[in-house]
Each structure stands twice: as structure tokens, then as C-alpha cells.
Amino acid sequence: MFRSLVVASALAAIPFVVVPLSAASAAPGHAPLPFGQAVPASQAKRTVTITMKDSLYEPKSVTVKAGEVVRFVIVNKGELLHEFALGRPEDHVEHQKMMATMMDHGMITATAIDREKMKMDHGAGMHSHGPESGSVLVEPGKRAELTWKFAQTATLQFACTIPGHYELGMVGEFRFQ
């Protein structure tokens, strides 16, 4: 799937992105995903704060318009590493597999990102890529930002695909006006 991952730290100055190799070769440019694309924060007219806890989001749903640009400020108030990933349910299923692999390879742990392993581990079928993503990892106590231009989508969710978290209910919905 066209999924990638922005790894955000407190500074969030150097966002670190990982996408599956296949996606990278299939989408060499910054082609929009079926449900929209990342854009600079300056384009946003609205900011929505998403709070992460173990293991849920507040709020649980966000209303958006097709074509609207929303800047998300994501704050992790939990004690575990969490993700804010946009996608359709089937995207999240695929994304969960990648996340499980990353955990197996030690690139992420329950509470943190191993940036060295993240850089080095090409064997996992992932490598670093540009900032186009739709997915942000936020370590406990930290915050990150993502600005997204929405394309009309039948069912669009924001979810955490770290193993087990989606099952425990860490998923929210976008409602299109």
C-alpha cells in the first residue's frame, strides 16, 4: 500500500520517513494518496489537536471537508509509543503488518523509536523516504504535527497500527461534511 511513516520527536525538526520499498518504486514522486496528501502547514486554515492515551484517541472523530487542509497537532499523553496514521480500514490492515515487522526488527519498541536501527534496517523491506506520509509516530510525552489535504473518501480513519493497539480500539473516524 501507499503507506509511509513519519517519525516525530520532540523537536520534530528532522522528520524521518519510512515507506515500503515497493511503494517507493511505485510512487517515485509525491503522488497524492487516494485519501489526500501531506502539504505544508502554512496551507492550513484550521488546527485540530489529537490527544493520544494508552490506547485511545481524544477526540474519537474529526469532521472534515473534501479538499480541506487541516493541521493536526498530536500529543502523546500515554506511556507507550503511538501512531497517528490516516488510511482506509484496508490500509491499516496492511500497515499493521509493516509495523509488526518493524517491532520484530527492533526499529520500534513498546515505548520508543530506535533511530539507528530505523536508519540501518533495509532488510525489513523499508527504507527512508521523503516527508509524504499520512502517518506519524509519537513517543510518550512528545508531540508531532501533520498537515493533510483531504480527498473525499468513503471510509477514512486515523489509527495506531502498533501491534495490539488497533485491536484495543485505537482508531478514530473522519466524517466528511
Add this chain to the structure above:
Amino acid sequence: MDTILNRRTALKLAAGAAGAAGIYAVYPGRRAFAAASEYNLAVEKGRITVDGISSRAKMMGGSVPAPTLRWREGEEVVIYATNRMDEPTSIHWHGLLLVGVMDGAPGFNGYVAIQPGETYTYRFRLRQSGTYWYHSHSAMQEQMGMYGAIVIAPKNGEKAAADRDYVVVLSDHTREDPRRVFANLKADPGYYNRGKRTLMDFFRDTKRDGLDATLKDRQDWAEMRMDPTDLADVTGYAFLVNGKGPEDNWTALFAPGERVRLRIVNASAMSFFDVRIPGLPMTIMAADGQDVQPVRVDEFRFGVGETYDVMVMPREDRAYTFFAEPIDRSGYARATLAPRAGMAGEIPALRPRTVLTMADMGMAHGGMDHGGMDHSSMGHGAPADAGKADHSTMDHSKMGHDKMDHSKMGHDKMDHSKMGHGGMQQGGMQHAMPASPSKSSTPPDRAVGWGDAGTRPGEKALAYADLRSARKNDDARAPTQEIEVRLNGIMERYMWNINGRPFGHDEAIRVKYGERVRIRYVNTTMMAHPMHLHGMFVELENGQGERMPRKHVTIVPPGQEVSVILTADEPGEWPFHCHLLYHMEAGMMTRFVVGPKEERKAEAK
């Protein structure tokens, strides 16, 4: 006008009527002026039907399992337990934090068994949330059906939102009277071991391993007075899910994509299970009622008395089989998760039962990982058909005799009188390694070692080390003393005890109120023991630092050591025992005495 009396009288009458009708007898009641919920629980004899076969039972609230008690954290509950049997009984609230006398274990904390015709009033405030259970603590009545689940909702609401929430009580059911089972075990501990090795096995092993190695292996076991197939003492059980047999097929409904929480309780008398739902990973969210950080697994080993809460998310419109194999593979418990009633999923084949090895007995070589190693392929030459024998992971450099840690081999782990030094000599430690280790693609014909469930490659079985408490441990103090608890047994005589003394001749363990202590279990036997301390949670030293999981039952595998840490903050004299029913009955129990609060205060002055 005394409203309490009137209310209570009304409840008793109601319960009596329902009890006579043989349906159910639990009546949540609420007094207008107090926050206590009241329940009547009648204990009576009855019959249950499992897969069409009727047998005698002892039951609470008119059913097996007993009705699930759904409570809320912070509330006070009052339970009127009425004994309608002709023998004394008791109800123990397994995993609940409460005042000693309310714990319900006769002979402890001043609690006396409920005599025939009597009603005992339990009253306690719920200081916790999660999944727990309740069962008889008298005369092996638990085996006859006296067990049920407790679900306590957190006062601030559930953290994980489930669309469906089911209680899944696993148990083992025998049509025999437990007293007869116990008598049979005493007379011949191998009475129920139908998988015992035979002369044919001896010839097979001889052909495979060579005569010397085979003789040596047999000699080792003989000297321990144990048998390597003794994973479970009692077989011939039917394995139940919520009181239903495999044919009855208890079914939980879901709509595809829903989150289904299963609160799984191992209420067996004697059975460890390997639990899985083929095709559906489980996210472990709580262990022994205590929230843990989510761990996604394909299966978990389930000790007697433990509980696990798991979340599953079946996405397909099909039936999934909930499958629990006892570790001796003598049968299975089965249930179904399905989008509609009447559906059935495929029932997987039973996996091979494991064969314990000398490695399980702590007699293997120092520096080697017993759990991950296929010892059979080391000591006795590698069978060509053993797919589990992955020699590539073995560190040959650690296998030389000169590196063997003799201190780990006998002196502190094993009871010399039972072992005999002869069994520890070179014969059992021959390293007949094949010149070129080869992996086999054929499935393993047997699993080797206690920890081996026969988990398929690529699938994950929960390990205790994976359990990580959702919240930090309250008490960061280092333990001030270490208490060694030796788990001993002489299988030939069906004698089981703690620290060499059977219950009744035991020496109580005493600690001061507020003391932080380490309990180090040393299992000198070849069976796993699920050790249960009443009244308090222990923290399992599993390498999770300040997030050690809190447990009320700790599995101590054969021949191994496991340590836990306890803050002794509940005064009283608590039962401390192996939760295998017949082991407890044989004497594997002692008193764990926590001194009074006053003592501590006086000392501080």
C-alpha cells in the same frame, strides 16, 4: 420498620424458590439507603450434562460454571452464601484484595467452613477492577463444578472499548468423585498416565538413541522416581468452555470487524492449556486481572488459576475455533466465535505432547537456554525426523563439559536423596552431534521440553517475559530478604509439599507488615506448579524493571527457579499453595503470615 430484614427475607425466599426450581439463584439487590449490592448464592448438589452425558456436580447459584458476578470497582458487595449440601463448603474470591476472614479459605484468617444449612455473609468493598474468579476452597468441590467468574468494571470506565465482552471459563471435568481420583493417585500416581512409555518405546528409543543413552535416560527418570510423560497427573477429563463440552460447542457471536474481548479464566483443577484461535491473533490486555501493555500473540500457555483478558478482531464472516489443548494433549476444550449461531470452525489436530527431558530437570549444562533448546537432540543424538531440532541456534562452544556449571546441576536445585548422583554423570550429557546439522521440513513428531507447545514457526507464543504492567510498580524498594520456597514432590508416593513439609506439618512463612520480600521458587520436581498466594499480588521478576506484571498465580516450570517480589501490605495468615487441586490436597500448601500493622508502628517508635 426494619427494611434490611425485610429485604433480606425477601431475597432469601426468592433464592429458595429459584433453587428448588433448579434454575438460578443469584439476585442482585440494592438497599435503598446503602451502596451495597446483595447477592444470594446457594451451594447445592445437582447434575450437569456435558456432550450429552449427565454427571453429578456441586454448584453455586445453580449452574456450572457459577453465574458471572459483574461488579463495579469501589462498590461494597454482600453475598449470602447458603450451604444446601450435606457437607461443609466455602467460597474463596480468587484474586480479590480483601480482609482475611472474607477470603473464604477454611482454617485461615479465622474463617470457618460453612456448615450444612448455614448461611455465611460475605461483605467487602471492591478495591480493584478486572477479571477474577471464585471457587470452593473445601474438599475438592471445585473439581465438581464450584467455580465461576468475577468481572469488576473500572470505576473510570474501561480503557479499551470492546464491542462484545465474553467470559470464557475453562475447566476440566471428571465423572469420577474427586475423592476417588485422589485415592487412585495415592495408590498409583501413574494411574491416569495412559501415555506412559512402554517396552516398545524402549526399543524405538534404543534404535534411535543407542542402548547406552536409552538406558541412561530411563535410569535418570527411575532415580527421580518420576516419569517423563507426567505432564498431568489426571487424565480422562472432559475439557469445558463455560461448562460446555467440545460437542456442545459454546459459541460467542460477533459481527465482522468488531472488537471482541474474551475474559479467559483457567478454573481447572489440574489442567494447563495451550490456548489459541487459529487465524486470529489475540492481543493480551490483562493478566490475572491486572492491565498489561498490549502484546499480540498467537497462543499462550495457561496455568491453573490464572486469567487472561484478550482482545480479538475477527474480520471475516466465518466461524473461528477457540482451541485449548491441555499440555498432555489428552483432549481439548473447544468453543466457537461466529457471526451467526450454529456455525462451526475447523477443529485443528492435536499437536504432539511434549516429552520432558533432563534439561527440564535443571540437569542440563550450565549456560544453555533450556527453553529454546532441543535437548533430546543433544544428549541422545539427533533424530532425523525432529523438525524442531534447529542446531544452527545452538552454541557449541558452550557445550563442552569443561564449561558445565556444576553448581547449577544439583546442589541447590535438586534433592539429592531423590536424584542420585549416578544419574548426573556423563551418560546423560553425551553430545552426539551430527556432523552436518540439517533442518527438516517435516513437522515435529513430538515437542520436547516443558516450554515447547509445538508452536508453528512464525507464530508467537506468549512468554512470561512479555508481560509488562500497564502501570509502574507502586513500590520501588529493593527486597530486604529472600524467602526460598522449595517445591518438592515424590511422585511415586504422590507426596507434594513446600520446603519438605506437607501442610499440617508445615512451618509458616512470616514477614512483617509493609516488608518488601523476594520469594524465590525452586521447583525440584518435573511438574509445573501454579503457585497461588492469597490476599496479595506479587510482582513477577521477568526482566521488566519497574513494570513487573502483578500476578496472583505464578507458574514455576519443572526444574526451574522463578522469583517474585511482594510488598506485604495485607495483614493476616494467607494460604500459599500450588493451585493444582490434588497437589494442594496432598499437602503442597503453607501459611504466609503478614504481621499486624501495630507491630510495624511499635517498631518505628
